[in-house]
Amino acid sequence: MSAETTSAVGPVEGASLYDVDNPAPLIEPPRKRTKKSPKTTRTNFELYGWLFMRLSGIVLVVLVLGHLLIQLVLDGGVSKIGFAFVAGRWASPFWQTWDLVMLWLAMLHGANGLRTVINDYAERPTTRFWLKNLLYTATVFTVLLGTLVIFTFDPNIR
Amino acid sequence: MPAGTLYRGREGMWSWVAHRVTGVLIFFFLFVHVLDTALVRVSPEAYDDVVATYKTPLVALLEYGLVAAILFHALNGLRVVAVDFWSKGTRYQKQMLWTVMGIWIVLMAGALYPVLGHAVREVFGS
Numbered sequence: 517m518s519a520e521t522t523s524a525v526g527p528v529e530g531a532s533l534y535d536v537d538n539p540a541p542l543i544e545p546p547r548k549r550t551k552k553s554p555k556t557t558r559t560n561f562e563l564y565g566w567l568f569m570r571l572s573g574i575v576l577v578v579l580v581l582g583h584l585l586i587q588l589v590l591d592g593g594v595s596k597i598g599f600a601f602v603a604g605r606w607a608s609p610f611w612q613t614w615d616l617v618m619l620w621l622a623m624l625h626g627a628n629g630l631r632t633v634i635n636d637y638a639e640r641p642t643t644r645f646w647l648k649n650l651l652y653t654a655t656v657f658t659v660l661l662g663t664l665v666i667f668t669f670d671p672n673i674r
Numbered sequence: 675m676p677a678g679t680l681y682r683g684r685e686g687m688w689s690w691v692a693h694r695v696t697g698v699l700i701f702f703f704l705f706v707h708v709l710d711t712a713l714v715r716v717s718p719e720a721y722d723d724v725v726a727t728y729k730t731p732l733v734a735l736l737e738y739g740l741v742a743a744i745l746f747h748a749l750n751g752l753r754v755v756a757v758d759f760w761s762k763g764t765r766y767q768k769q770m771l772w773t774v775m776g777i778w779i780v781l782m783a784g785a786l787y788p789v790l791g792h793a794v795r796e797v798f799g800s
């Protein structure tokens with residue numbers, strides 16, 4: 517085939533122009549990503565979010581139902597709760613860790629769930645923006661406060 | 675009503691609505707709960723004062739409601755996971771929902787005395 521034969525779509529990466537074995541012009545699949553196409557800005561964020569909801573949910577079943585059992589059922593139920601009770605529990609690294617993991621997982625799970633709810637119902641872009649801003653601010657604040665309280669707890673505060 | 679679809683007004687839709695409502699409620703509770711627990715950093719008296727409200731009969735009723743919401747959200751959440759990951763999940767989603775409701779009723783009955791017993795004693799005298 518003669519060299520001056522030109523492709524209808526311009527030279528395609530890595531592929532020569534048509535010849536005896538490729539008598540027709542080579543046309544790229546419409547959405548093929550080549551070296552020239554812009555870097556994709558898409559990520560799999562929503563997939564990971566979806567997976568996180570399920571994995572954190574399974575862990576939370578144990579953490580939250582265990583927490584409710586301890587706080588509301590065992591050993592006199594709510595009546596026993598007080599500063600001294602909390603001091604006794606947070607003397608143990610096991611329960612500190614339990615509460616810390618529960619705090620982070622429940623807050624992130626709940627915040628991601630609420631993000632979905634906002635996306636579903638708040639249709640005006642500005643409303644969505646401000647509701648999500650409020651949600652993220654409240655979430656960061658709560659997680660940091662809760663973490664701080666666990667780590668700085670002082671049984672001899674008085 | 676189109677039969678045979680998962681959603682649209684049948685059990686699947688109502689369980690989804692309930693899952694959403696309970697999830698939002700629990701989140702709001704958790705926000706307040708971390709704030710009240712933070713009072714242990716203020717003073718033992720401040721913490722005990724606020725926790726005292728948790729022990730009143732009216733709030734005990736709210737706690738029972740919270741337990742109801744969490745138990746439903748947790749059990750139905752496991753059902754959602756099963757629907758998504760178990761190859762026969764969609765086929766048995768309805769049976770799984772009734773299983774969830776069955777376990778929920780049993781656990782709620784079990785929680786009745788531990789959560790509300792002290793409130794009943796307080797309201798109707800020891």
Ligand code: HEM
Nearest residue numbers: 580587597602605615618619622662663665666704711737
């Ligand atoms: C009415 C029911 C509840 C009662 C009476 C209760 C009681 C308590 C108490 C006494 C503490 C202090 C630390 C300890 O003893 O472990 C605590 C901490 C905590 N609870 Fe609960 N709880 C309840 C429900 C829940 C629920 C439903 C969740 C999760 C959704 C939860 C999440 C947490 C977290 C994350 C902490 C740690 C807070 C921090 O880091 O400052 N609690 N709870």
Ligand code: HEM
Nearest residue numbers: 569573576577622626629630632694697698700701748751
């Ligand atoms: C106790 C164990 C829990 C399990 C097994 C669980 C499971 C799940 C699952 C699987 C989803 C995704 C539903 C979907 O994609 O359709 C979900 C959504 C959600 N969860 Fe949980 N969860 C638990 C605890 C919590 C807690 C403690 C909170 C609040 C702090 C919470 C708040 C939410 C919210 C707001 C949603 C979004 C609902 C929606 O989009 O309709 N969950 N949960």
